[in-house]
Amino acid sequence: MDKIVNQKAWFLVLPVFAVVAFSAILPLMTVVNYSMQDTFGNNQFFWNGVGWFKELLDPSTDLGGRFLASLGRNLLFSAIILAIEVPLGIVVALSMPREGWTVAVCLVILALPLLIPWNVVGTIWQIFGRPDIGLLGYTLNSLGFDYNYVSNEFDAWATVIVMDVWHWTSLVALLCYAGLKSIPDAYYQAAQIDGASRWAVFKAIQLPKMNRVLLIAVLLRFMDSFMIYTEPFVVTGGGPGNSTTFVSIELVKIALGQFDLGKAAALSLVYNLIILIVCWVFYTVMTNVGTERPEKKGAA
Amino acid sequence: MHSIPGRRLIISLFLIFLLLPIYWLVNMSFKTNAEIVTTMTLWPHQPTLENYKRIFTDESWYSGYINSLTYVLINTVISIAVALPAAYGFSRYRFLGDKHLFFWLLSNRMAPAAVFALPFFNLYSAINLFDTPWAVALAHCIFNVPLAVWILEGFVSGVPREIDETAFLDGYSFPRFFVKILVPLIASGIGVAAFFCFMFSWVELLLARTLTSVNAKPISAIMTRTVSAAGMDWGLLAAAGVLTIIPGALVIWFVRNYIARGFALGRV
Structure with a gap:
């Protein structure tokens, strides 16, 4: 659909601009301001220039070491959960029943974990995984595994990852399901006449039709896992040691725990910048995918 | 399929x-x-039923649910109200900076809450909104408004432009066209967008906890109280958790037929 050029449309988007600018630009300016200063309490601030940023990117300092370590952990975490959730989500979407009342039941159960407050998700897995009172922890331990997410680093990671898979695979599955639903039956009939194999149907019909929603799924999952805070915080508290301290947890520790405003602000800006860059890459790719097949938009 | x-x-x-x-x-x-x-x-x-009884009879417990629902509802109403005209604008017109604005909105949906926790604390304390549902509702707009715009834009684009033109030829003014014709046409989209605003505001804890202290404390923050000197009160914690799942489960039931498309942000 060709859009009309009309500058008056700005009036339509003005309310949104005002609300989001109030919530985004004002606070971000505060952050920029803090990031250049140092404070010794008492609301006395001193100009520190780019000092915090230098420290932040230098792994030999305390701040830099903590930031880079948590960044590394966070990237590893995001990579692992994407590697699990995307294929699993596709498989689940392909396994969805075709019609009947079971579709509604499956959809509702799939969406259920997405609507649980994040700290309750943490609580659920905290309880579920405890060796003394949790079904999972108890079962694993009676089977002879020495499973304890509080003291063992590997177990803590496994718990946080399984929790995230539990929490968010449904999102990928629902997105893929929406993509699959938009494929007309004629495509499958044509494939059948050609005698296409199951794998060929997937590769030539289903995957291309899903790539747009998959892109959204990967974007959302990457972003949300990159800023994950509540769930691992409730379950492991960032421990044992610092082994599950992700960037957001580190940031909140510095900002609200130690009230180290300058350091926290510098970390915030770098963190935000990373997110902005990744977001831009995805957005560009996504709009390009959109313009290649403009007939998809608005259909269905 | x-x-x-x-x-x-x-x-x-x-x-x-x-x-x-x-x-x-x-x-x-x-x-x-x-x-x-x-x-x-x-x-x-x-x-x-002892655990549930305690929650329903102790005000410090059940007020948490009321607080949470209050800011979630305020947030949903604000988000939809400002997002509707914007979605129409983005869907129908090209204007100076539209793509950049759209990207900027999207990037705010992705901004980590942890970055905004401290500045929001300062901002809302400065304008005397700290510890009110309004502070949390406005703070949650940062990710819900862009999301609502994104979803609604997809749905508005599904409405053929001929409908707008016919309405204007019939002498409808813009506001009247908007309320009488467009809104009913995209009612399911509004439902989906409202569902997502509800969902993301309901599940968020970090900002809600940072921006409240006593009066507007959300249920998720109150739940941390179950740790006491006598150890954890697991039963009570579990009961409180179950009660936070129920509102979500209820809303899912109403939008179940649109869920899949909604999660694709109206873009399938």
């Missing part, structure tokens, strides 16, 4: 995997603490 071999087994196993931890929480919420700590039982042997 073509499916893969063994699909019944796969989907059943996955649904069981999703439901098992939730079942465990529900199971625990009906147990006494003595039963939880001393024995391992797959279902409550001495079922009790």
